[in-house]
Amino acid sequence: MTDQRAADPVAVRFWGTRGTLPVATTAGQVRSKIVNVLMSASGKSFSNLEEANRFIDHELYFAAGASYGGATSCVEIDCGQDAFFICDMGSGLQGFGRDATLQCRLGRPKKYNFFLSHMHWDHIMGFPSFLPAFDPGSEIVIHACHGDAEQALRRQQDEMFFPDAFDSWAASIRFVTLEPGEEAEVDGLHVVTMRQHHPHESFGYRFRDRAGRTMVYSTDSEHNIDDMDKEAAFVGFFEDADLVICDTMYSLAEASSTKEHRGHSSNVVAIDLCHQARAKRLALFHHDPFHDDEVIQRLHDDSIRYESLTRDGAPLEVLCAYDGLEVVL
């Protein structure tokens, strides 16, 4: 198994990591970063780009020299040269669509398998701008547990909201409704779904490739304070996963007070569930649009600390997803 994994790696690529609404870094925020970097580099000299990059990589914390980005939920599971697999169609889908189009020009099959967590706007808003949908050679298969997925996608392209109608797309588009808990095989990828607590419901996905690597996509999932017994099912769903992508939009205090019943979770609960499930890596995901890079960085640092304080077994690596992050399994 180890050889197969090394020879045929799976890359999980984050095209959009924000929740609720896309955000963009403002001119003032960029300027503030530049000023801080210049101050950090005061007295140093760089004779070439490599030295400058080394300074960024080794002497600056992430938020000082980069940004978590602001596109909404879209995650690609890249299993190689065949069909594409994409979780959700947030505004990050636009970047994925451009990248995929380039790959297809080089010969990759134009087959796109989507898996939708739910129909809220931040998870489907990228589809009207999905470049491969204009291509008559594209085959798009949209998997969802919601029976009203097609209705939602058609509605957002009503001319009241968007100039191009859903039926004007040149691509072949079909919908597949999955039953919660049902196991399916999609172009070589094993998929099982799980019902989650969220307004209008959401569904988590557990994927397993032929080499046995597992990745869980569990976004927009509230773990209710008055129903903690249900968490055992999530521990089972996350069990031994190589990577768990979790909605960690709020602090636990917010999730259990002012933001209760909004359908989101916290870094602290995600870490506890992953610890119990013996997952190997956790990616913090679905960042609050009100949080700037410094706040998200602090949340990541706090999460790493909480993991070490509460660990009672093998370490859990806590990543903080950002637009452009690629995790190789």
Next chain:
Amino acid sequence: MEAAHVRTGDVLIVTPIGRVDESTWKEFDDHLATGVLQASRESLAKLIIDLSRIDYMSSRGLRALTMAKHQAQAVDVEIRLAAPNDVMREILAISRYDRLFPIDDALPVGGGGGA
């Protein structure tokens, strides 16, 4: 998980002992609910949760604190946390629970209980 419930003047102090995790949170929750009920029955305005003998608390324990707070608010009892160790203080800060609850460095004079 054991806990002591000790009345000191017009305050009830609940002192749970040990770790609050997936296996103990329900007992912890029961101890807090018992404390809220006792404080209400004895017309006490304040319940202090003495954290000095809690080694560590997972998210389930923290959420049990929230449930106790809801129960206490319904009967006009104020909940305060007191005497967390360094680990607990960090966990309260990371979870931002230090914004939900007033936290005192020490118990009131004469307070504190064994089990």
